[in-house]
Amino acid sequence: MDDALKRRLIEAMTATVVAYADELTALDQAIGDGDHGLNMKRGFEAVLADADTIVAKPLPEALKAIGTTLVMKVGGASGPLYGTLFMSLGKALPAEPTIADLARALGAAIEAVKARGKSELGQKTMLDVLAPVQAALAAGETDLGMRLPRVANDAAAATAPLKAIRGRASFLGERSIGHVDPGAHSSALLVGAICGVLGA
């Protein structure tokens, strides 16, 4: 993957997180501690600030560098979770990945995020978006650039009726029902940003 494409991916993810920061924060104020938008914005702005160094690395090392930056800068629980996601992708992907490579690497990264968050599917988290996206990648369907953002957005919306089991939202119990999970929403936004650039 060439440097310019890596830079466009970083720019697109950062621009999306910045544009939706208020919306993510509003979701998090409903069922969490209200810092998700701000934390994600701080993390990705730090990634963008370091873009020159990051894009010069091969894709696996670039992903690990993004993950490390998110761990160090995000601050909330989403730092280690998104950090683990990107670092695991970096460990599992070759420098020039195919769709099959992406499916396999995302599968491994999902397992790592599960372990980090001590969480499973159906507990109203980012996993509930990442898993169906991984399944669509693994199925190798056509027109993924159009389909994956839809899969991700639908999956994020589908977290609304779920009851939170993990994280701060779990303190609310039944009252977490009816709100989209902020981490699921930010995951769907990132999937959309990445597909917008890769357009595959």
Next chain:
Amino acid sequence: MPANPNVGIVIVSHSAKVAEGAADMVRQMVGDNVPLASVGGNAEGGLGTDVAAIMAAIDRAWSEAGVAILVDLGGAETNSEMAVEMMPEERRERIVICNAPIVEGAVMAATEASGGSALAVVRATAEELMSA
């Protein structure tokens, strides 16, 4: 002065004030008998936790007998786990995160540590609070 041989205690809260206050209570119990560090807040000084700051706190409270970490809410635990994994390998197995309330757990763990107990005993004493 020889290094303190007792297990060290690290207090990780989302709030610097909570972390400092809990550390004050620990010091009142054990004085300087236990290596102690507290850390709270994100890199901008707001509420949150910061992996780099947690790593620095583990260094400040480091003891060859190990370090027990007490945390408050979710992100403090996740970020502490991340900090432990980023420590040098030979230290990692001598750092534990206690499943205990942050203030009571820190006081109980430090009191146990001040008597020279091993890391596993210090942790068990703090975690007994959850089953009491």
